[in-house]
């Protein structure tokens with residue numbers, strides 16, 4: 001029996017499509033469903049629906065044998081898991097952004113305020129650049145922070161760029177690129193080698209090619 005942790009939210013729909021193509025259908029499971037545990041009939045597999053930032057924890061501690069999660073989450077968290085497969089969907093970038101016209105650092109005080117859901121990625125980046133920062137951890141709607149004067153910069157995901165544009169923000173620098181990844185618990189890979197190898201190879205054969213992306217764009221105004 002394999003247990004797989006899936007990220008709820010934007011990655012769920014393309015993840016379910018990939019699983020269906022790979023032969024792991026789970027009736028009743030859709031992006032709208034409220035249940036958190038599903039069986040895959042005929043497959044000896046259980047699917048768990050968890051917050052993206054919790055997927056590495058489920059996998060690292062062995063509550064799930066494998067998981068599907070964005071590289072952004074893996075870069076933010078220091079987790080001890082295998083990452084055997086880039087699934088190539090959910091393509092986006094982790095970028096620094098600022099209000100249009102405020103991109104230049106000379107207009108800012110020596111220590112800049114950075115609002116982000118990714119405090120570790122942001123801190124590492126600005127340390128590397130030698131720029132002193134105060135990191136303000138937020139849990140969502142990051143683009144609002146510069147608009148209301150809470151921060152000079154944000155570090156956030158950019159997919160289509162529409163949310164930045166809707167708030168008169170401009171991308172200053174791309175820190176990293178992200179796509180959905182398959183991660184695997186180290187002990188499970190030994191104990192359930194055959195089942196996991198088959199799962200990985202079925203996903204590999206169905207993962208979209210480099211040029212395709214399966215996330216849909218949309219624009220959201222926050223104020």
Ligand code: PRP
Pocket residue numbers: 010139140141142143156157158159160161162163164217218219220
């Ligand atoms: C993500 C991200 C940006 C937006 C980028 O937010 O944090 O806000 O998507 O997408 P775009 O470039 O296509 O406009 P999400 O929808 O996950 O919501 P959140 O801000 O509440 O985390």
